Amino acid sequence: MSAGPAGAGGLGFHLTEEQEMLRRVVRDFAAKELTPEYLRELDATGRAPHAELLPKMARLGFTSLAVPPEYGGAGGSTVDATVLLEEMGRASLSIASLLNFAIGFGTHTIVRFGTEEQKRHFLPRVCAGEMVFAFSLTEPGAGSDAASLQTRAVAEGDHFVITGTKMFTTGAAESGCLLVATRTDPRAPKHKGISLFLVDPRTPGITYRRIEKLGMRGAGGLYEVHYDGVRVPRSALLGPLHGGWAAIKATLERVRLSQAAYCVGCAQRVVDDAVRYAQEREQFGQPIGAFQAISHMLVDLQVSTDAARLLLYRAAWLVDQGIPCMKEASMANLYATEALVRVTSDAMRVYGGYGFTLEFDIQRHFRDARLFVIGDGSSQIQRNLIARMMGLGERRREGT
Numbered sequence: 001m002s003a004g005p006a007g008a009g010g011l012g013f014h015l016t017e018e019q020e021m022l023r024r025v026v027r028d029f030a031a032k033e034l035t036p037e038y039l040r041e042l043d044a045t046g047r048a049p050h051a052e053l054l055p056k057m058a059r060l061g062f063t064s065l066a067v068p069p070e071y072g073g074a075g076g077s078t079v080d081a082t083v084l085l086e087e088m089g090r091a092s093l094s095i096a097s098l099l100n101f102a103i104g105f106g107t108h109t110i111v112r113f114g115t116e117e118q119k120r121h122f123l124p125r126v127c128a129g130e131m132v133f134a135f136s137l138t139e140p141g142a143g144s145d146a147a148s149l150q151t152r153a154v155a156e157g158d159h160f161v162i163t164g165t166k167m168f169t170t171g172a173a174e175s176g177c178l179l180v181a182t183r184t185d186p187r188a189p190k191h192k193g194i195s196l197f198l199v200d201p202r203t204p205g206i207t208y209r210r211i212e213k214l215g216m217r218g219a220g221g222l223y224e225v226h227y228d229g230v231r232v233p234r235s236a237l238l239g240p241l242h243g244g245w246a247a248i249k250a251t252l253e254r255v256r257l258s259q260a261a262y263c264v265g266c267a268q269r270v271v272d273d274a275v276r277y278a279q280e281r282e283q284f285g286q287p288i289g290a291f292q293a294i295s296h297m298l299v300d301l302q303v304s305t306d307a308a309r310l311l312l313y314r315a316a317w318l319v320d321q322g323i324p325c326m327k328e329a330s331m332a333n334l335y336a337t338e339a340l341v342r343v344t345s346d347a348m349r350v351y352g353g354y355g356f357t358l359e360f361d362i363q364r365h366f367r368d369a370r371l372f373v374i375g376d377g378s379s380q381i382q383r384n385l386i387a388r389m390m391g392l393g394e395r396r397r398e399g400t
């Protein structure tokens with residue numbers, strides 16, 4: 001999968017031995033810990049699995065994979081992280097997303113933009129499975145247009161005081177640290193007056209309202225978060241004052257690849273399960289998979305899944321080579337997330353009436369999949385970004 005050393009032809013469509021081993025370790029972990037009963041229970045109750053799963057994932061090295069060795073991690077590549085998240089997505093989108101709140105969101109941002117003190121404080125705790133981050137970006141009036149955010153952080157001596165409301169912060173109340181995007185210079189053009197802060201979720205002045213959701217119910221709660229005069233020290237600033245947009249963009253770009261990875265993993269799982277069902281279920285005296293209408297549909301789903309996987313690993317490989325690949329990462333995200341919606345929707349038909357019942361897991365995959373064509377840049381926003389990188393579409397106007 002373009003991950004190992006390139007062969008004479010220039011492309012290496014294989015994983016290294018270590019990456020194959022990582023895949024097997026994740027698969028064994030999932031078989032033992034993420035049983036169908038456990039995942040159904042998480043979905044039914046919506047309770048947070050952090051405390052029981054993160055230490056186990058830490059013991060296997062999953063939470064430290066992306067952390068540099070000097071802070072206790074394995075210093076793995078983007079392709080390594082892609083293998084891990086793809087395989088975890090094969091087991092559960094919710095648990096892959098939970099893992100990504102450890103290795104993707106804050107960790108990546110701190111490694112790239114954090115001070116030495118912030119790295120030494122947070123990264124070993126991530127490695128130990130003691131905490132994940134939550135990303136508090138979206139607001140009631142700033143969704144797709146995230147840079148129009150209004151939450152204010154005002155300097156007061158050696159502190160900042162944060163006031164505002166954030167919408168849809170996944171896992172906020174269960175996290176070890178909130179990554180909060182704020183406006184620090186209201187007079188600057190909107191992308192330029194933004195700063196990021198690392199905030200303890202238990203700081204006085206923060207309150208949470210839990211919002212029930214359709215899917216991804218095992219990934220932690222979904223919250224509206226109110227920041228009411230929340231005092232944080234100046235040392236909580238992540239990246240440059242007023243220069244937070246670059247860190248937000250870098251975080252979202254990384255998360256787009258992570259999302260694509262677990263969507264590909266889930267899509268493959270759904271196709272495999274549907275193929276097995278089509279081989280076993282008989283109607284008119286033969287397996288339904290013998291009917292061309294069913295087999296061709298499943299072929300199309302496998303082709304989409306493979307195409308998504310190729311786009312994904314190309315983008316991950318480009319990141320590891322240090323080659324700019326914003327367009328390729330957005331394309332991988334767009335294709336994988338839309339493929340998963342198509343795969344879960346069409347695969348459901350293979351199960352007939354059983355697919356519509358809560359006794360089969362396809363309905364959970366169908367519900368979970370819907371998030372990824374919305375969250376962290378909807379399909380429409382991905383297309384806008386790609387169009388812009390192709391020299392098309394609306395231009396961003398200074399000050400808007």
Ligand SMILES: Cc1cc2nc3c(=O)[nH]c(=O)nc-3n(C[C@H](O)[C@H](O)[C@H](O)COP(=O)(O)OP(=O)(O)OC[C@H]3O[C@@H](n4cnc5c(N)ncnc54)[C@H](O)[C@@H]3O)c2cc1C
Pocket residue numbers: 134135136137138142143144145167168169170171213216222371374375376377378379380381384
């Ligand atoms: C389960 C869940 C978890 C989430 N987790 C987090 C989280 O952890 N942290 C966080 O900060 N946010 C999170 N979000 C928020 C998510 O990122 C936003 O919902 C998303 O960015 C879209 O914003 P919005 O919901 O306000 O929709 P809007 O921006 O209002 O969009 C509504 C529709 O208009 C379309 N649209 C908007 N602008 C354009 C345009 N220029 N061109 C074409 N179409 C356009 C959109 O594609 C969409 O179809 C989460 C959301 C959900 C549902």
